[in-house]
Amino acid sequence: MYVSTNGTIKLKVPEGSNGVVVKNLYLSCDPYMRNLMKKPITENDDMESIDNPIIGFGVAKVLDSGHPSFKKGDLVWGNTKWEEYSLITNSQFLFKIQHTNVPLSYYTGILGMPGLTAYVGFYEICSPKRGENVFISAASGAVGQLVGQFAKLLGCYVVGSAGSKEKVDLLKNKFKFDEAFNYKEESDLDATLKRYFPEGIDIYFENVGGKMLDAVLLNMRAHGRIAGCGMISQYNLDKPEGVHNLMHLIYKRVRMEGFVVTDYFNLYPKFLEFILPHIAEGKIVYVEDIAEGLESGPSALIGLFSGLNVGKQVVLVARE
Amino acid sequence: MYVSTNGTIKLKVPEGSNGVVVKNLYLSCDPYMRNLMKKPITENDDMESIDNPIIGFGVAKVLDSGHPSFKKGDLVWGNTKWEEYSLITNSQFLFKIQHTNVPLSYYTGILGMPGLTAYVGFYEICSPKRGENVFISAASGAVGQLVGQFAKLLGCYVVGSAGSKEKVDLLKNKFKFDEAFNYKEESDLDATLKRYFPEGIDIYFENVGGKMLDAVLLNMRAHGRIAGCGMISQYNLDKPEGVHNLMHLIYKRVRMEGFVVTDYFNLYPKFLEFILPHIAEGKIVYVEDIAEGLESGPSALIGLFSGLNVGKQVVLVARE
Incomplete structure (x- = not known):
């Protein structure tokens, strides 16, 4: 990867490899990353290991490419690593950035993995209908802020x-x-939800788990849907909290469905077609919280779990 | 309702009523009845009250009818009360028995509410596919024994x-x-399930809740389905047990869906068409546990919650 000539270092893809060498520009802080630092849950999980850079989503610039879909100078987003320069050998989740009339950092958020998560989570999993009552936890986060705006676009009541x-x-x-x-x-989340949803909740977009989920279950409406996107309140616990009110899934005929966005990357082009005009027309807005410098990364990532971020947490590694 | 002539008592529908007077033959003991003895969960719930007979499903003979769909001598199954004779004023869940070449008690079980529950729960909620791995809790009960047989018919691996x-x-x-x-x-349900399902569970038919559900969640396969039919282990607890492993709904992209059979009574004719030939050909069998006499009803009902019944628990009130 490293070729030294005249005291300078050139970063090149190894001979015969279809990898891509990139300069990382923005790195994305996402709650799921915490779970990759535990023991694997399924055999296929790409886990973090202590002697390697953190893996995650980011925006980067191609310096050299052995892959036919990417060439030097391309801007890309997708799976990269927490370091200044990366050799990406698995390009399954690497996408060429075609639209640059938006902040590049958006490809860690509204135009990247969290944006697609909000899109498939709401439209594919929640089966939303106009006028329904929608509740979103961690609602100002990378995904939540979009789900709420999508629900408003559809004419839902959104809390x-x-x-x-x-x-x-x-x-x-x-x-x-x-x-x-x-x-x-709020000392009594059940009472809080009853105050905001006197007729109950049709759709719950679940980002936190634990006590919030337990209170929501008490307030679901018949035939409601719960999209299981994340449970950030549980990731740092040795043993997750117990959820007691699952019988309400039966009483209220509720569908609770977990999903993982990587199953839906085939929808990314359709999603872009949908979201870009909404951004251009100002109908969907996005708030980011940008930490400067790779060295600020660890504290930015850790801050997610106490909610220090306001909006999507991004780490700026380098300007183009 | 009571007209006395010459010292005898005749049971008649009140003048102008579209009710039906029946003689109860079989009464059905079903776990859900326990929940109607608590405070109402939804406003529409038909709750038990201390000064009235228990309400439940049963098989009965019509003695007098003000309803155009029923006439004297008809055999019916549906909502009735725990007493010798009942006046049924709400016939929404009252069905005329057309096929009598089967034990009449079957209309409290395989041909009644539990049969339809197994049918819609498995075929409508579980989205089953040939060869999938199916786990059923409370599997010898009124519903479970049928779900397992349906799954075997489809070529599933069934535990x-x-x-x-x-x-x-x-x-x-x-x-x-x-x-x-x-x-x-079994002291470690997680280990037990791993023994029977080394490759994981595609479909869990949930009848018990609590610890069993928690162990199942650890063993679900990607894109698995959980049909929430009941949680009998929880009905007698003041506070239901906590379920800790719900994050696995997300990791494994699992759909967990509660259902209530009363939403599906429109499928009853289709279900009968399906099940009657299977019974006639001996391809589906059914085991009942029949307690004799109305006075044995309370202990039969209570016995469900410690699993004293072997098969569908029925109370025989009177032979035709």
């Missing part, structure tokens, strides 16, 4: 929960949710 | 759990499950 006044204000004023609340200030 | 050696033998020898185990003799 979000978040962990600070600043985030609640964002949900109501910037993302135009109908209502929002700070879960840290 | 059931039950609470005694007698029931395990029934599952393997009478219902032809591939495997069965006594959950009371």
Whole structure:
């Protein structure tokens, strides 16, 4: 990979490889990354290991390519590593960036994995209908803020929960949710949800798990849907909290369905067609929280789990 | 309702009513009845009250009818009450029995509500495919024994759990499950399931909840389905047990869906068409546990919750 000439270092793909050498520009902090630092859950999981850079999504510039789909100078997003330069040998989740009239960092968020997650989670898993009552937890996060806006576009009543006044204000004023609340200030989440949803919840977009899920189950409406996207409140626990109200899945005939966005990357072109005009027309907005410098990465990632980020957490490694 | 002539009592429908007066023959003991003895979960629930007979499903003979669909002498099954004679004023769930070349008690089980429950739960909710791995809890019960047989008909690998050696033998020898185990003799349900499902579970038919569900979640396969039919282990608890492994719904992309059979009574004629030939040909068998006399009803009902019944629990009130 390294060829030294005249004291300079050139980064090149190994002879005969179909890999891609990139300069990393933005790295994405995503809750799922925490789970890759535990023991594997399925045999296929690409786990982190202590002696290698963290793996994750990011935006990068191609320096050299042995792959026919990518050439020097291309901007790409997808699976990369937490380092300045990476050799990407598995390009299954590497996409060439075609539209550059948006902030490049958007490809870690609204135009990247979290955007597609919100899109498939809401439209494919939640089976939403106009006028339904939608609740989103971790609603100002990378995925939640989009799900809420998609639900508003469809004419739903939308309520979000978040962990600070600043985030609640964002949900109501910037993302135009109908209502929002700070879960840290609510001592009885069941009562809180009954206040915002006197007729119950049709759709719950699940990002947190634990106590919030338990309270939601008590407030689901008949034939409701729960999209299981993440359970961030549980990732740092040795033993996840117990959820007690699952019988309500039966009483209310609720469908609860977990999904993983990597199953849906075939929908990415369709998603782009949908989302780009909405961004251009200002109908969908996106809030990012950008930490500067690779060295700020670890604290930015850890901050997700106490909600220090406001909006999508990104790490800026280098400007083009 | 009561007209006395010459010292005899005649049971008649009140003038102008479209009710039906019946003589109860068989009463059905079903786990859901326990929940109607708690405080209502939804406003529409028809709850039990202390000064009225228990409501439930049963088989009865019409003595008098103000309803155009029923006439004196008809045999019916559906919602009735735990008493010798009942006036049924809500005939939404009352069905005329057309086929009498089967034991009448079957209309409390395989040909009644539990049969339809097994049918819609398996075929509509589980989306089963030939060769899939199916696990059923409370597998020798009114519903479970049928789900297992349906799954075998489809060419699935089928394992059931039950609470005694007698029931395990029934599952393997009478219902032809591939495997069965006594959950009371297993100290580590996760390890037990890994033994029977080294490649994981595609379909879990959930009848018990709690610890069994938690162990199943650890053993679901990617894109698996869980049909939430009941959670009998939880009905007598003041606070249901916590279920800790729900994150596996996400990791494995599992759909868990609760259902209530009353939403599917429109499928009853289709179900009968399916099941009657299978019974006639001996391809589906059914085991009942019949308690004699209305006075044996309470202990028969209570026995469900410690698994005293072997097969579908029925109470014989009167022979025609």
